[in-house]
Amino acid sequence: FRNPNPSPQKSLRHPSLSTGFEPDHSAACPIPKQDHLSNPPVPMRNPASEPNPGSESSNGGSASELRVFVRKKRGRKTIETQETKYEAEPLDQKLRGPPEIEEFGYKQVNGSFQSIPTGEPPPxxxxxxxxxxxxRSTEDAPVDTMGCEKAGNSLPPKERRFAVLVSSLLSSQTKDNVTHGAIQRLLQNGLLAADTIDKADEATIKGLIYPVGFYTRKAANMKKIANICLMKYDGDIPSSLEELLLLPGIGPKMAHLVMNVGWNNVQGxxxxxxxxxxxxxxxxxxxxxxxxxxxxxxxxxxxxxxxxxxxxxxxxxxxxxxxxxxxxxxxxxxxxxxxxxxxxxxxFREISRSPSKSKRSSLSKKL
The missing domain is CATH 1.10.1670.10 (Helix-hairpin-Helix base-excision DNA repair enzymes (C-terminal))
Incomplete structure (x- = not known):
């Protein structure tokens, strides 16, 4: 039996396919338009979930991120959401710049102040x-005439100690002749004392010590060290190894050298x-x-x-x-x-082969 009053059959097709009308989903969530069906889904970040530098998530906590994916398939648009959790990068790693010069730990060794060895010496x-x-009896190496301990030889003890400290700072990853030249330029311009360096412009110091390694950072450290020495030590330098190691840019090598030369105090x-x-x-x-x-x-x-x-x-x-x-x-x-x-x-284990042998070996490989 047929129904005398048949109801109209509902179409299963989307209205946009027959009328050309494209439904607007922007009221629910803004969707970027895709130019091609094969384009990958575009992630859209929820602004409320972005890490805030002052929030807990930016200081090492966890946070979540809501992503909205838009896919086109056979003329239809579908919306998919996916919640992704991630661990925020620790704040100290974010703010950490390049490592300081000679940045490594310092430890005292048991028996390091004794003249009797505590370990087995090599044969x-x-x-x-x-x-x-x-x-080395001829003393013809650069260190013999231009080493850090030679800095400020003609200066009074207090000024010489500061000159040795500055020379040690500049010597890191720098050849002796370059360090010596920088010290001489500072001395000629009256900038080898704590008070004059503290008053000097950083750009001036940077120009005088160039081309020592890391001259920009070392110029800034020179200013900081000069100010610390003025405020805490009346223009002199610290007299203990621990206090020297607190100065910016000063590592164990420099601190031991300054203690030996500046204070005649051998601690390492x-x-x-x-x-x-x-x-x-x-x-x-x-x-x-x-x-x-x-x-x-x-x-x-x-x-x-x-x-x-x-x-x-x-x-x-x-x-x-x-x-x-x-x-x-x-x-x-x-x-x-x-x-x-x-x-x-x-x-004889680190001696490279002569150029002629290298050329012969390369030719034999080609043949």
Missing amino acids: NWEKVLEGIRKM ICVDTHVHRICNRLGWVSKSCTKQKTSTPEETREALQLWLPKEEWVPINPLLVGFGQTVCTPLRPNCGMCSVSDFCPSA
Whole structure:
């Protein structure tokens, strides 16, 4: 039987397909238009869920983010929402800039103030040290005439201490002749004392110390150090290792050097990259309870102080620095002219091949 009054059948097609009318979803959520069906869904962030620098989520807490995806499929638009949780980046990592010069931890080693070694010394170390002294007897290395300890030799004790501190600051990742030139320019312009540096313009200081490494940062640190020395030490420098290490840009190597030269107070070995490299090449140092090489100058200092007699703590720095500048160089060390190469486990292992051999080997590979 047929219904005498049939009701009109509802169309299953969307009105927009027959009339060309496109429904407006903007009242619920603004949707960016897609130019092509194959475009990937566009994430739309909910402004209320964005991390606020002053909120808990921006200080290491968690937050959520609402994303709205728009898809086109066979002429229809569908809206999908997806809630994603994420961990906000800790604030200290966000604000952390490039690492400070010589930024590494400082630790005192048990027995570091004793003249009796507390560790097992390497074999033949005395013969090696004596052989290096003979090779360094001519004193023809840059450190012999332009080292940090030479800064302000003609100045009164108080001014000389400050000059040594500034020279140590500038010496990081900088050759001795460049550091020496910067110190001379500062001295000629009357800017090698705490009061004059404090009054000077930072741009002027930066121009005088250029081209030392990190000269912009070092100029700013010079101003800060000068102000601290004026306010707390009457223009002098701190007389303790701990207070020196609190100064901006001053690391363990610099602090030990300043204590040795400025105050004649030996509290540790001044270990720079030369001392660090040579001690590892000689097999004099290793990480605690291992046979691995030390990774930083500070690790080398700790390991070296465990066995080296204290009377050698001061002279070993200029001795090995000059040796590293002339013989045991960073690249292609001159092992052939080294009189202690027989005692060195690294001898002749870092010498590169001659250019002719390199060319022959490359040609043979091509053939």
